[in-house]
Amino acid sequence: MVLTTGVVFALPALTGIDPGRAVLDARVVGASPDPETLARLNQELGTDRPVARRFVSFVADLARGDLGRSFVTRRPVVPETLRAARVSLSLMATAMGVATAVALVAGLVLAQRAGSFLDRAGQALARTMVAVPEYVIGPLLVLVFGAVLGVFPTSGWATTRHAVLPALTLAVFPMAVLTQVVRAEALDVAGEPFIRVARAAGLRPARILFDRIGRLSLVSAVALGSALSASMISGAVVVEVVFAVPGLGRLLRDAVVDSDLPMLQAGLVTVSGLAVLIGIAADAVHAVLDPRVRLA
Amino acid sequence: MRLTAVAAVAAVVLAGLWWVWGPEPDANELSARFAPLSVAHPLGTDHLGRDLLSRLVHGAQLSLGLSAVALVASVMLGSVVGGLASRRGGLVATALLVTVDTVGAIPTVVIALVITAAAGPGVASLFASILVATWAPHARLAYQLTTKIAAADFVEAASAVGARPAHVLRRHIWPNAARPLLAHAVLGFPTVLLTVAGLSFLGLGAQPPRAEWGAMLSDAQPYLERFPLGVVAPASCIVAAGLVVAALGRRLEQAVVEPSRRRTAHDTA
Numbered sequence: 001m002v003l004t005t006g007v008v009f010a011l012p013a014l015t016g017i018d019p020g021r022a023v024l025d026a027r028v029v030g031a032s033p034d035p036e037t038l039a040r041l042n043q044e045l046g047t048d049r050p051v052a053r054r055f056v057s058f059v060a061d062l063a064r065g066d067l068g069r070s071f072v073t074r075r076p077v078v079p080e081t082l083r084a085a086r087v088s089l090s091l092m093a094t095a096m097g098v099a100t101a102v103a104l105v106a107g108l109v110l111a112q113r114a115g116s117f118l119d120r121a122g123q124a125l126a127r128t129m130v131a132v133p134e135y136v137i138g139p140l141l142v143l144v145f146g147a148v149l150g151v152f153p154t155s156g157w158a159t160t161r162h163a164v165l166p167a168l169t170l171a172v173f174p175m176a177v178l179t180q181v182v183r184a185e186a187l188d189v190a191g192e193p194f195i196r197v198a199r200a201a202g203l204r205p206a207r208i209l210f211d212r213i214g215r216l217s218l219v220s221a222v223a224l225g226s227a228l229s230a231s232m233i234s235g236a237v238v239v240e241v242v243f244a245v246p247g248l249g250r251l252l253r254d255a256v257v258d259s260d261l262p263m264l265q266a267g268l269v270t271v272s273g274l275a276v277l278i279g280i281a282a283d284a285v286h287a288v289l290d291p292r293v294r295l296a
Numbered sequence: 297m298r299l300t301a302v303a304a305v306a307a308v309v310l311a312g313l314w315w316v317w318g319p320e321p322d323a324n325e326l327s328a329r330f331a332p333l334s335v336a337h338p339l340g341t342d343h344l345g346r347d348l349l350s351r352l353v354h355g356a357q358l359s360l361g362l363s364a365v366a367l368v369a370s371v372m373l374g375s376v377v378g379g380l381a382s383r384r385g386g387l388v389a390t391a392l393l394v395t396v397d398t399v400g401a402i403p404t405v406v407i408a409l410v411i412t413a414a415a416g417p418g419v420a421s422l423f424a425s426i427l428v429a430t431w432a433p434h435a436r437l438a439y440q441l442t443t444k445i446a447a448a449d450f451v452e453a454a455s456a457v458g459a460r461p462a463h464v465l466r467r468h469i470w471p472n473a474a475r476p477l478l479a480h481a482v483l484g485f486p487t488v489l490l491t492v493a494g495l496s497f498l499g500l501g502a503q504p505p506r507a508e509w510g511a512m513l514s515d516a517q518p519y520l521e522r523f524p525l526g527v528v529a530p531a532s533c534i535v536a537a538g539l540v541v542a543a544l545g546r547r548l549e550q551a552v553v554e555p556s557r558r559r560t561a562h563d564t565a
Contacts, residue, residue, distance in 0.1 A: 128539065131486055131490070131535060131538040131539050131542060132535050133490045133493070133494055133534070134494075135493070135494055135497040135510065135513060135514070136513070136531040136534060136535060139513065139517050139520060139527045139531065140527070140528070140531065142517075142520060143520055143521075143524055143527065143528075230401060230402065230403045230404075231403070231404075233403040233405065233406070234403045234404050234405040234406075234494075237403075237405045237498065238405075238494060238497065238498065241497075241498055242517070249405070252405075252406075252409050253409065253498055253499070253500075255409075255413075256409050256412050256413045256500070257417075257499060264409070264413055268406065268409075268410070271403070271406055272406075275401070275402075275403070
Protein backbone atom coordinates (compact mmCIF):
# COMPACT_ATOMS: atom_id res chain seq x y z
CA MET A 1 0.00 0.00 0.00
CA VAL A 2 2.83 2.34 0.91
CA LEU A 3 4.47 1.51 -2.41
CA THR A 4 1.38 2.25 -4.50
CA THR A 5 0.82 5.50 -2.65
CA GLY A 6 4.44 6.39 -3.25
CA VAL A 7 4.25 5.67 -6.98
CA VAL A 8 0.94 7.47 -7.46
CA PHE A 9 2.14 10.52 -5.60
CA ALA A 10 5.49 10.48 -7.37
CA LEU A 11 3.81 10.83 -10.77
CA PRO A 12 3.25 14.60 -10.58
CA ALA A 13 6.86 14.93 -9.47
CA LEU A 14 8.10 13.01 -12.50
CA THR A 15 6.04 15.10 -14.90
CA GLY A 16 7.10 18.18 -12.99
CA ILE A 17 10.64 17.54 -14.19
CA ASP A 18 9.60 16.76 -17.73
CA PRO A 19 7.96 20.12 -18.57
CA GLY A 20 10.98 21.77 -16.98
CA ARG A 21 13.16 20.07 -19.57
CA ALA A 22 10.70 20.97 -22.30
CA VAL A 23 11.19 24.60 -21.32
CA LEU A 24 14.92 24.25 -21.84
CA ASP A 25 14.54 22.63 -25.23
CA ALA A 26 12.08 25.24 -26.41
CA ARG A 27 14.36 28.04 -25.27
CA VAL A 28 17.55 26.72 -26.78
CA VAL A 29 16.34 25.17 -30.03
CA GLY A 30 13.82 27.90 -30.83
CA ALA A 31 14.89 31.37 -31.89
CA SER A 32 16.11 32.89 -28.63
CA PRO A 33 16.44 36.67 -28.92
CA ASP A 34 19.52 36.92 -26.71
CA PRO A 35 22.72 35.28 -28.11
CA GLU A 36 24.51 35.75 -24.80
CA THR A 37 21.83 33.79 -22.97
CA LEU A 38 21.96 31.16 -25.68
CA ALA A 39 25.70 30.66 -25.38
CA ARG A 40 25.61 30.55 -21.60
CA LEU A 41 22.73 28.08 -21.69
CA ASN A 42 24.53 25.77 -24.08
CA GLN A 43 27.65 25.83 -22.01
CA GLU A 44 25.95 25.61 -18.65
CA LEU A 45 23.38 22.98 -19.51
CA GLY A 46 25.31 21.07 -22.17
CA THR A 47 22.35 21.02 -24.52
CA ASP A 48 24.54 19.91 -27.44
CA ARG A 49 24.69 16.45 -25.89
CA PRO A 50 22.07 13.73 -26.61
CA VAL A 51 18.81 13.84 -24.65
CA ALA A 52 19.45 10.69 -22.63
CA ARG A 53 22.88 11.87 -21.43
CA ARG A 54 21.47 15.28 -20.56
CA PHE A 55 18.68 13.67 -18.59
CA VAL A 56 21.11 11.48 -16.65
CA SER A 57 23.32 14.40 -15.73
CA PHE A 58 20.24 16.45 -14.83
CA VAL A 59 19.11 13.77 -12.40
CA ALA A 60 22.66 13.50 -11.03
CA ASP A 61 22.78 17.27 -10.48
CA LEU A 62 19.39 17.09 -8.84
CA ALA A 63 20.56 14.34 -6.47
CA ARG A 64 23.58 16.47 -5.51
CA GLY A 65 21.22 19.38 -4.89
CA ASP A 66 22.95 21.56 -7.46
CA LEU A 67 20.77 23.16 -10.11
CA GLY A 68 23.06 26.00 -11.10
CA ARG A 69 22.94 29.72 -10.46
CA SER A 70 20.15 32.19 -11.04
CA PHE A 71 20.45 34.24 -14.25
CA VAL A 72 19.28 37.30 -12.35
CA THR A 73 20.93 37.22 -8.92
CA ARG A 74 23.80 34.87 -9.91
CA ARG A 75 23.41 33.10 -6.59
CA PRO A 76 22.92 29.29 -6.40
CA VAL A 77 19.22 28.60 -6.85
CA VAL A 78 18.73 25.67 -4.50
CA PRO A 79 19.26 27.45 -1.14
CA GLU A 80 17.02 30.31 -2.27
CA THR A 81 14.33 27.91 -3.39
CA LEU A 82 14.43 26.02 -0.12
CA ARG A 83 14.19 29.26 1.88
CA ALA A 84 11.16 30.28 -0.20
CA ALA A 85 9.64 26.82 0.20
CA ARG A 86 9.84 27.16 4.00
CA VAL A 87 7.89 30.41 3.83
CA SER A 88 5.27 28.91 1.51
CA LEU A 89 4.95 25.79 3.61
CA SER A 90 4.35 27.72 6.82
CA LEU A 91 1.84 29.94 5.03
CA MET A 92 -0.05 26.95 3.65
CA ALA A 93 0.11 25.02 6.93
CA THR A 94 -1.26 28.00 8.87
CA ALA A 95 -4.06 28.49 6.34
CA MET A 96 -4.91 24.79 6.33
CA GLY A 97 -4.91 24.68 10.15
CA VAL A 98 -7.22 27.68 10.43
CA ALA A 99 -9.46 26.32 7.67
CA THR A 100 -9.75 22.87 9.25
CA ALA A 101 -10.44 24.21 12.75
CA VAL A 102 -13.12 26.65 11.59
CA ALA A 103 -14.67 24.16 9.15
CA LEU A 104 -14.85 21.47 11.82
CA VAL A 105 -16.73 23.65 14.28
CA ALA A 106 -18.89 25.33 11.63
CA GLY A 107 -19.72 22.05 9.90
CA LEU A 108 -20.71 20.34 13.16
CA VAL A 109 -22.84 23.29 14.27
CA LEU A 110 -24.61 23.45 10.91
CA ALA A 111 -25.24 19.70 10.97
CA GLN A 112 -26.68 19.91 14.52
CA ARG A 113 -29.14 22.53 13.34
CA ALA A 114 -29.77 20.97 9.92
CA GLY A 115 -32.61 22.68 8.07
CA SER A 116 -32.63 25.78 10.27
CA PHE A 117 -32.12 29.32 9.01
CA LEU A 118 -28.55 29.26 10.35
CA ASP A 119 -27.87 26.06 8.40
CA ARG A 120 -29.23 27.43 5.15
CA ALA A 121 -27.40 30.74 5.54
CA GLY A 122 -24.15 28.98 6.40
CA GLN A 123 -24.43 26.67 3.42
CA ALA A 124 -25.20 29.53 1.06
CA LEU A 125 -22.19 31.43 2.40
CA ALA A 126 -19.93 28.39 1.97
CA ARG A 127 -21.15 27.83 -1.59
CA THR A 128 -20.57 31.49 -2.45
CA MET A 129 -17.09 31.64 -0.92
CA VAL A 130 -15.99 28.68 -3.06
CA ALA A 131 -16.56 30.94 -6.09
CA VAL A 132 -14.58 33.88 -4.69
CA PRO A 133 -10.93 33.59 -5.74
CA GLU A 134 -7.88 34.60 -3.68
CA TYR A 135 -7.10 37.54 -5.94
CA VAL A 136 -10.48 39.04 -5.03
CA ILE A 137 -10.39 38.31 -1.28
CA GLY A 138 -6.79 39.49 -0.92
CA PRO A 139 -7.18 43.06 -2.21
CA LEU A 140 -10.52 43.42 -0.36
CA LEU A 141 -8.89 42.39 2.93
CA VAL A 142 -6.07 44.83 2.21
CA LEU A 143 -8.67 47.54 1.65
CA VAL A 144 -10.58 46.83 4.86
CA PHE A 145 -7.90 45.84 7.37
CA GLY A 146 -4.88 47.58 5.89
CA ALA A 147 -6.09 50.80 4.30
CA VAL A 148 -9.23 51.63 6.30
CA LEU A 149 -8.68 50.09 9.73
CA GLY A 150 -4.88 49.97 9.57
CA VAL A 151 -4.77 46.92 11.84
CA PHE A 152 -2.50 44.56 9.92
CA PRO A 153 0.47 45.16 7.60
CA THR A 154 -0.48 44.40 3.98
CA SER A 155 2.84 43.39 2.44
CA GLY A 156 6.06 41.63 3.37
CA TRP A 157 6.92 38.76 5.67
CA ALA A 158 8.67 39.81 8.90
CA THR A 159 6.46 39.32 11.94
CA THR A 160 3.51 37.13 12.87
CA ARG A 161 1.22 40.05 12.16
CA HIS A 162 2.39 39.96 8.54
CA ALA A 163 1.05 36.43 8.20
CA VAL A 164 -2.51 37.22 9.30
CA LEU A 165 -3.99 38.57 6.07
CA PRO A 166 -2.22 36.16 3.65
CA ALA A 167 -3.12 33.12 5.75
CA LEU A 168 -6.72 34.28 6.08
CA THR A 169 -6.99 34.85 2.33
CA LEU A 170 -5.58 31.43 1.55
CA ALA A 171 -7.80 29.76 4.18
CA VAL A 172 -11.13 30.89 2.71
CA PHE A 173 -11.36 28.37 -0.13
CA PRO A 174 -10.48 25.19 1.86
CA MET A 175 -12.63 26.51 4.72
CA ALA A 176 -15.68 26.79 2.46
CA VAL A 177 -15.10 23.37 0.90
CA LEU A 178 -14.39 21.59 4.18
CA THR A 179 -17.36 23.13 6.01
CA GLN A 180 -19.67 21.56 3.43
CA VAL A 181 -17.85 18.23 3.66
CA VAL A 182 -17.87 18.14 7.48
CA ARG A 183 -21.57 19.05 7.56
CA ALA A 184 -22.53 16.29 5.11
CA GLU A 185 -20.29 13.74 6.82
CA ALA A 186 -21.59 14.61 10.30
CA LEU A 187 -25.19 14.11 9.16
CA ASP A 188 -24.17 10.78 7.62
CA VAL A 189 -22.33 9.53 10.68
CA ALA A 190 -25.04 10.65 13.11
CA GLY A 191 -27.36 8.01 11.62
CA GLU A 192 -24.90 5.13 12.09
CA PRO A 193 -25.59 2.34 14.60
CA PHE A 194 -22.47 2.95 16.70
CA ILE A 195 -23.64 6.47 17.46
CA ARG A 196 -26.98 5.13 18.64
CA VAL A 197 -25.07 2.65 20.82
CA ALA A 198 -22.97 5.47 22.30
CA ARG A 199 -26.10 7.46 23.00
CA ALA A 200 -27.83 4.46 24.58
CA ALA A 201 -24.74 3.83 26.73
CA GLY A 202 -25.31 7.27 28.21
CA LEU A 203 -22.39 9.24 26.79
CA ARG A 204 -22.99 12.95 27.00
CA PRO A 205 -24.16 14.50 23.68
CA ALA A 206 -21.22 16.91 23.55
CA ARG A 207 -18.79 14.03 24.00
CA ILE A 208 -20.47 12.08 21.21
CA LEU A 209 -20.45 15.10 18.97
CA PHE A 210 -16.79 15.96 19.27
CA ASP A 211 -15.20 12.60 20.01
CA ARG A 212 -17.13 10.36 17.64
CA ILE A 213 -18.80 12.44 14.97
CA GLY A 214 -16.15 15.15 14.90
CA ARG A 215 -13.36 12.65 14.51
CA LEU A 216 -14.97 10.89 11.57
CA SER A 217 -15.80 14.18 9.87
CA LEU A 218 -12.20 15.23 10.27
CA VAL A 219 -11.19 12.01 8.53
CA SER A 220 -13.13 12.87 5.40
CA ALA A 221 -11.69 16.37 5.53
CA VAL A 222 -8.13 15.02 5.67
CA ALA A 223 -8.85 12.54 2.88
CA LEU A 224 -9.71 15.58 0.76
CA GLY A 225 -6.47 17.25 1.83
CA SER A 226 -4.31 15.82 -0.93
CA ALA A 227 -6.92 16.80 -3.53
CA LEU A 228 -7.05 20.30 -2.06
CA SER A 229 -3.27 20.63 -2.07
CA ALA A 230 -3.15 21.31 -5.83
CA SER A 231 -5.56 24.21 -5.50
CA MET A 232 -3.78 25.38 -2.33
CA ILE A 233 -0.51 25.63 -4.27
CA SER A 234 -2.19 27.65 -7.02
CA GLY A 235 -3.78 29.82 -4.33
CA ALA A 236 -0.48 30.32 -2.54
CA VAL A 237 1.10 31.70 -5.72
CA VAL A 238 -1.65 34.33 -5.97
CA VAL A 239 -1.57 35.18 -2.26
CA GLU A 240 2.21 35.58 -2.27
CA VAL A 241 2.02 37.94 -5.22
CA VAL A 242 -0.79 40.00 -3.64
CA PHE A 243 0.90 40.37 -0.24
CA ALA A 244 4.54 40.40 -1.44
CA VAL A 245 5.37 37.27 0.57
CA PRO A 246 8.85 35.96 -0.40
CA GLY A 247 7.61 32.38 -0.95
CA LEU A 248 7.88 29.73 -3.61
CA GLY A 249 4.92 30.98 -5.62
CA ARG A 250 6.34 34.44 -6.05
CA LEU A 251 9.74 32.98 -6.83
CA LEU A 252 8.22 30.87 -9.61
CA ARG A 253 6.24 33.75 -11.03
CA ASP A 254 9.26 36.06 -10.99
CA ALA A 255 11.39 33.32 -12.57
CA VAL A 256 8.95 33.07 -15.47
CA VAL A 257 8.65 36.83 -15.87
CA ASP A 258 12.48 37.17 -15.85
CA SER A 259 13.06 33.97 -17.91
CA ASP A 260 15.29 32.76 -15.07
CA LEU A 261 15.56 29.11 -16.10
CA PRO A 262 17.66 27.53 -13.33
CA MET A 263 15.44 29.24 -10.76
CA LEU A 264 12.33 28.02 -12.58
CA GLN A 265 13.65 24.44 -12.72
CA ALA A 266 14.55 24.41 -9.05
CA GLY A 267 11.19 25.95 -8.19
CA LEU A 268 9.23 23.43 -10.25
CA VAL A 269 11.07 20.48 -8.76
CA THR A 270 10.45 21.88 -5.28
CA VAL A 271 6.75 22.49 -5.94
CA SER A 272 6.33 18.93 -7.25
CA GLY A 273 8.20 17.58 -4.24
CA LEU A 274 6.01 19.67 -1.97
CA ALA A 275 2.83 18.32 -3.60
CA VAL A 276 4.08 14.77 -3.04
CA LEU A 277 4.99 15.49 0.60
CA ILE A 278 1.60 17.08 1.30
CA GLY A 279 -0.10 14.03 -0.21
CA ILE A 280 1.92 11.65 1.95
CA ALA A 281 1.32 13.77 5.05
CA ALA A 282 -2.43 13.77 4.38
CA ASP A 283 -2.35 9.97 4.05
CA ALA A 284 -0.40 9.62 7.29
CA VAL A 285 -2.80 11.83 9.26
CA HIS A 286 -5.68 9.92 7.67
CA ALA A 287 -4.24 6.62 8.95
CA VAL A 288 -3.76 8.01 12.47
CA LEU A 289 -7.34 9.29 12.65
CA ASP A 290 -9.17 6.42 11.01
CA PRO A 291 -8.55 2.94 12.46
CA ARG A 292 -10.07 1.35 9.35
CA VAL A 293 -7.26 2.68 7.17
CA ARG A 294 -4.58 1.61 9.65
CA LEU A 295 -5.73 -1.99 9.44
CA ALA A 296 -5.56 -2.05 5.66
CA MET B 297 -33.45 32.44 -9.66
CA ARG B 298 -35.78 34.60 -11.75
CA LEU B 299 -34.36 37.72 -10.12
CA THR B 300 -30.84 36.57 -10.93
CA ALA B 301 -31.82 35.96 -14.55
CA VAL B 302 -33.43 39.40 -14.89
CA ALA B 303 -30.43 41.10 -13.31
CA ALA B 304 -28.04 39.19 -15.57
CA VAL B 305 -29.98 40.09 -18.72
CA ALA B 306 -30.22 43.73 -17.65
CA ALA B 307 -26.47 43.82 -17.03
CA VAL B 308 -25.77 42.35 -20.45
CA VAL B 309 -28.10 44.86 -22.20
CA LEU B 310 -26.57 47.85 -20.38
CA ALA B 311 -23.09 46.56 -21.13
CA GLY B 312 -24.01 46.22 -24.80
CA LEU B 313 -25.25 49.81 -24.91
CA TRP B 314 -22.04 51.08 -23.31
CA TRP B 315 -20.00 48.87 -25.64
CA VAL B 316 -21.55 50.65 -28.62
CA TRP B 317 -21.79 54.22 -27.33
CA GLY B 318 -19.26 54.41 -24.50
CA PRO B 319 -15.70 55.73 -24.89
CA GLU B 320 -12.88 53.52 -26.17
CA PRO B 321 -11.41 51.25 -23.45
CA ASP B 322 -7.85 52.34 -24.20
CA ALA B 323 -8.53 56.05 -24.66
CA ASN B 324 -6.60 57.73 -21.85
CA GLU B 325 -6.61 61.29 -20.65
CA LEU B 326 -3.87 61.78 -18.09
CA SER B 327 -5.53 65.05 -17.10
CA ALA B 328 -8.60 63.07 -16.03
CA ARG B 329 -6.94 60.45 -13.80
CA PHE B 330 -9.17 59.11 -11.04
CA ALA B 331 -12.10 61.22 -12.30
CA PRO B 332 -15.11 61.00 -9.98
CA LEU B 333 -18.29 59.23 -11.04
CA SER B 334 -20.19 61.23 -13.69
CA VAL B 335 -22.50 60.82 -16.67
CA ALA B 336 -19.51 60.65 -19.03
CA HIS B 337 -17.72 58.12 -16.78
CA PRO B 338 -20.39 56.25 -14.76
CA LEU B 339 -17.73 54.38 -12.75
CA GLY B 340 -15.03 57.05 -12.95
CA THR B 341 -11.59 56.64 -14.56
CA ASP B 342 -8.51 54.62 -13.59
CA HIS B 343 -4.87 55.61 -12.96
CA LEU B 344 -4.34 56.35 -16.66
CA GLY B 345 -7.61 58.26 -17.06
CA ARG B 346 -9.34 55.41 -18.89
CA ASP B 347 -13.10 54.94 -18.53
CA LEU B 348 -13.59 52.10 -16.01
CA LEU B 349 -16.98 50.98 -17.31
CA SER B 350 -15.68 50.74 -20.88
CA ARG B 351 -12.77 48.62 -19.72
CA LEU B 352 -15.10 46.36 -17.75
CA VAL B 353 -17.40 45.91 -20.74
CA HIS B 354 -14.55 45.27 -23.19
CA GLY B 355 -12.78 43.13 -20.62
CA ALA B 356 -15.83 40.87 -20.55
CA GLN B 357 -15.08 40.02 -24.16
CA LEU B 358 -11.80 38.41 -23.20
CA SER B 359 -12.75 37.16 -19.72
CA LEU B 360 -16.01 35.53 -20.78
CA GLY B 361 -15.28 34.93 -24.47
CA LEU B 362 -11.92 33.27 -24.02
CA SER B 363 -13.29 31.21 -21.12
CA ALA B 364 -16.14 29.96 -23.31
CA VAL B 365 -13.88 29.10 -26.26
CA ALA B 366 -11.30 27.40 -24.02
CA LEU B 367 -14.07 25.45 -22.28
CA VAL B 368 -15.48 24.16 -25.58
CA ALA B 369 -12.00 23.13 -26.75
CA SER B 370 -11.29 21.46 -23.42
CA VAL B 371 -14.56 19.48 -23.47
CA MET B 372 -13.90 18.40 -27.05
CA LEU B 373 -10.37 17.25 -26.24
CA GLY B 374 -11.61 15.47 -23.11
CA SER B 375 -14.44 13.75 -24.98
CA VAL B 376 -12.14 12.48 -27.72
CA VAL B 377 -9.51 11.21 -25.27
CA GLY B 378 -12.06 9.66 -22.91
CA GLY B 379 -14.07 8.09 -25.74
CA LEU B 380 -10.92 6.76 -27.40
CA ALA B 381 -9.65 5.26 -24.14
CA SER B 382 -12.97 3.53 -23.56
CA ARG B 383 -13.38 2.17 -27.11
CA ARG B 384 -9.79 1.00 -27.58
CA GLY B 385 -9.31 -0.44 -24.09
CA GLY B 386 -6.13 -2.28 -23.10
CA LEU B 387 -2.79 -0.51 -23.04
CA VAL B 388 -4.09 2.62 -24.83
CA ALA B 389 -6.77 3.07 -22.18
CA THR B 390 -4.31 2.56 -19.33
CA ALA B 391 -1.84 5.04 -20.80
CA LEU B 392 -4.53 7.66 -21.43
CA LEU B 393 -6.11 7.24 -17.99
CA VAL B 394 -2.75 7.53 -16.22
CA THR B 395 -2.12 10.71 -18.22
CA VAL B 396 -5.52 12.05 -17.19
CA ASP B 397 -4.84 11.40 -13.49
CA THR B 398 -1.33 12.82 -13.65
CA VAL B 399 -2.27 16.02 -15.45
CA GLY B 400 -5.24 16.44 -13.10
CA ALA B 401 -2.89 16.41 -10.09
CA ILE B 402 -0.61 19.25 -11.28
CA PRO B 403 -1.59 22.69 -9.91
CA THR B 404 -3.04 24.91 -12.64
CA VAL B 405 -0.63 27.73 -11.91
CA VAL B 406 2.34 25.40 -12.36
CA ILE B 407 1.03 24.32 -15.79
CA ALA B 408 0.53 27.95 -16.76
CA LEU B 409 4.01 28.92 -15.52
CA VAL B 410 5.63 26.20 -17.61
CA ILE B 411 3.66 27.03 -20.76
CA THR B 412 4.25 30.76 -20.35
CA ALA B 413 7.95 30.20 -19.77
CA ALA B 414 8.13 28.16 -22.98
CA ALA B 415 5.92 30.26 -25.25
CA GLY B 416 5.93 33.73 -23.69
CA PRO B 417 3.01 35.50 -22.00
CA GLY B 418 -0.10 36.33 -23.99
CA VAL B 419 -3.58 35.20 -24.93
CA ALA B 420 -2.31 32.12 -26.84
CA SER B 421 -0.38 30.83 -23.81
CA LEU B 422 -3.38 31.57 -21.64
CA PHE B 423 -5.62 29.53 -23.92
CA ALA B 424 -3.14 26.63 -24.00
CA SER B 425 -2.78 26.69 -20.20
CA ILE B 426 -6.53 26.56 -19.66
CA LEU B 427 -6.86 23.74 -22.16
CA VAL B 428 -4.11 21.63 -20.55
CA ALA B 429 -5.30 22.38 -17.02
CA THR B 430 -9.02 21.62 -17.52
CA TRP B 431 -9.48 18.79 -20.03
CA ALA B 432 -8.74 15.94 -17.59
CA PRO B 433 -12.07 15.82 -15.67
CA HIS B 434 -14.02 15.94 -18.95
CA ALA B 435 -11.96 13.02 -20.26
CA ARG B 436 -12.68 11.02 -17.12
CA LEU B 437 -16.43 11.65 -17.45
CA ALA B 438 -16.40 10.83 -21.18
CA TYR B 439 -14.59 7.57 -20.40
CA GLN B 440 -17.14 6.58 -17.76
CA LEU B 441 -20.11 7.52 -19.93
CA THR B 442 -18.79 5.72 -23.01
CA THR B 443 -18.01 2.59 -21.03
CA LYS B 444 -21.44 2.61 -19.41
CA ILE B 445 -23.35 3.24 -22.62
CA ALA B 446 -21.30 0.70 -24.60
CA ALA B 447 -22.43 -1.99 -22.14
CA ALA B 448 -26.10 -1.27 -22.81
CA ASP B 449 -28.24 -3.81 -24.70
CA PHE B 450 -29.04 -1.52 -27.62
CA VAL B 451 -25.35 -1.03 -28.41
CA GLU B 452 -24.77 -4.78 -28.36
CA ALA B 453 -27.81 -5.22 -30.59
CA ALA B 454 -26.50 -2.66 -33.06
CA SER B 455 -23.11 -4.38 -33.21
CA ALA B 456 -24.80 -7.77 -33.54
CA VAL B 457 -26.74 -6.72 -36.66
CA GLY B 458 -23.47 -5.60 -38.20
CA ALA B 459 -23.23 -1.85 -37.55
CA ARG B 460 -19.69 -0.55 -37.99
CA PRO B 461 -17.90 0.83 -34.89
CA ALA B 462 -17.93 4.37 -36.31
CA HIS B 463 -21.68 4.14 -36.83
CA VAL B 464 -22.25 2.82 -33.30
CA LEU B 465 -20.14 5.63 -31.89
CA ARG B 466 -21.94 8.34 -33.87
CA ARG B 467 -25.52 7.07 -33.67
CA HIS B 468 -25.72 5.32 -30.31
CA ILE B 469 -22.98 6.37 -27.93
CA TRP B 470 -22.47 10.07 -28.73
CA PRO B 471 -26.19 11.12 -28.51
CA ASN B 472 -26.44 9.53 -25.06
CA ALA B 473 -23.18 10.96 -23.74
CA ALA B 474 -23.61 14.49 -25.09
CA ARG B 475 -26.11 15.84 -22.57
CA PRO B 476 -24.33 14.83 -19.36
CA LEU B 477 -21.08 16.12 -20.90
CA LEU B 478 -22.74 19.45 -21.68
CA ALA B 479 -24.07 19.85 -18.14
CA HIS B 480 -20.65 19.00 -16.73
CA ALA B 481 -19.08 21.55 -19.07
CA VAL B 482 -21.36 24.37 -17.92
CA LEU B 483 -20.59 23.50 -14.30
CA GLY B 484 -16.90 23.82 -15.20
CA PHE B 485 -17.29 27.34 -16.62
CA PRO B 486 -16.85 29.28 -13.33
CA THR B 487 -13.56 27.46 -12.70
CA VAL B 488 -12.31 28.38 -16.17
CA LEU B 489 -13.42 31.99 -15.73
CA LEU B 490 -11.62 32.26 -12.37
CA THR B 491 -8.53 30.69 -13.90
CA VAL B 492 -8.45 33.08 -16.88
CA ALA B 493 -8.76 36.07 -14.57
CA GLY B 494 -6.32 34.58 -12.04
CA LEU B 495 -3.58 33.93 -14.58
CA SER B 496 -4.04 37.41 -16.05
CA PHE B 497 -3.84 38.78 -12.52
CA LEU B 498 -0.45 37.10 -12.16
CA GLY B 499 0.70 38.66 -15.45
CA LEU B 500 0.61 35.28 -17.21
CA GLY B 501 -2.44 36.02 -19.37
CA ALA B 502 -3.74 39.15 -21.06
CA GLN B 503 -0.97 41.72 -21.42
CA PRO B 504 -1.43 45.51 -20.96
CA PRO B 505 -3.07 47.60 -22.24
CA ARG B 506 -5.57 44.86 -23.08
CA ALA B 507 -8.63 45.04 -20.81
CA GLU B 508 -9.31 41.85 -18.84
CA TRP B 509 -10.96 41.65 -15.42
CA GLY B 510 -8.09 39.87 -13.66
CA ALA B 511 -5.47 42.10 -15.24
CA MET B 512 -7.51 45.22 -14.32
CA LEU B 513 -7.69 44.03 -10.73
CA SER B 514 -3.93 43.64 -10.61
CA ASP B 515 -3.37 47.04 -12.31
CA ALA B 516 -5.63 48.83 -9.84
CA GLN B 517 -4.18 47.28 -6.69
CA PRO B 518 -1.40 49.87 -6.16
CA TYR B 519 -4.07 52.62 -6.21
CA LEU B 520 -6.38 50.78 -3.83
CA GLU B 521 -6.71 53.62 -1.32
CA ARG B 522 -7.15 56.34 -3.89
CA PHE B 523 -9.56 54.50 -6.17
CA PRO B 524 -11.08 51.45 -4.43
CA LEU B 525 -13.72 51.06 -7.15
CA GLY B 526 -10.94 50.12 -9.59
CA VAL B 527 -10.45 46.95 -7.55
CA VAL B 528 -13.99 46.39 -6.34
CA ALA B 529 -15.66 46.67 -9.78
CA PRO B 530 -13.68 43.98 -11.68
CA ALA B 531 -13.72 41.80 -8.56
CA SER B 532 -17.52 41.99 -8.43
CA CYS B 533 -17.77 41.20 -12.15
CA ILE B 534 -15.64 38.08 -11.76
CA VAL B 535 -17.57 36.80 -8.74
CA ALA B 536 -21.02 37.70 -10.15
CA ALA B 537 -20.34 36.06 -13.53
CA GLY B 538 -19.04 32.94 -11.78
CA LEU B 539 -22.07 32.67 -9.49
CA VAL B 540 -24.62 33.28 -12.26
CA VAL B 541 -23.13 30.61 -14.51
CA ALA B 542 -22.79 28.22 -11.55
CA ALA B 543 -26.50 28.63 -10.80
CA LEU B 544 -27.28 28.06 -14.48
CA GLY B 545 -25.09 24.95 -14.49
CA ARG B 546 -26.88 23.47 -11.46
CA ARG B 547 -30.22 24.09 -13.18
CA LEU B 548 -28.99 22.43 -16.35
CA GLU B 549 -27.58 19.46 -14.44
CA GLN B 550 -30.89 18.93 -12.70
CA ALA B 551 -32.71 19.09 -16.03
CA VAL B 552 -30.30 16.86 -17.93
CA VAL B 553 -28.68 14.40 -15.56
CA GLU B 554 -31.40 13.72 -13.00
CA PRO B 555 -34.10 12.46 -15.43
CA SER B 556 -31.66 10.01 -17.00
CA ARG B 557 -30.72 8.78 -13.53
CA ARG B 558 -34.36 8.27 -12.73
CA ARG B 559 -34.81 6.34 -15.95
CA THR B 560 -31.93 3.96 -15.23
CA ALA B 561 -33.20 3.46 -11.70
CA HIS B 562 -36.56 2.55 -13.18
CA ASP B 563 -35.00 0.17 -15.69
CA THR B 564 -33.06 -1.78 -13.12
CA ALA B 565 -35.97 -1.95 -10.68
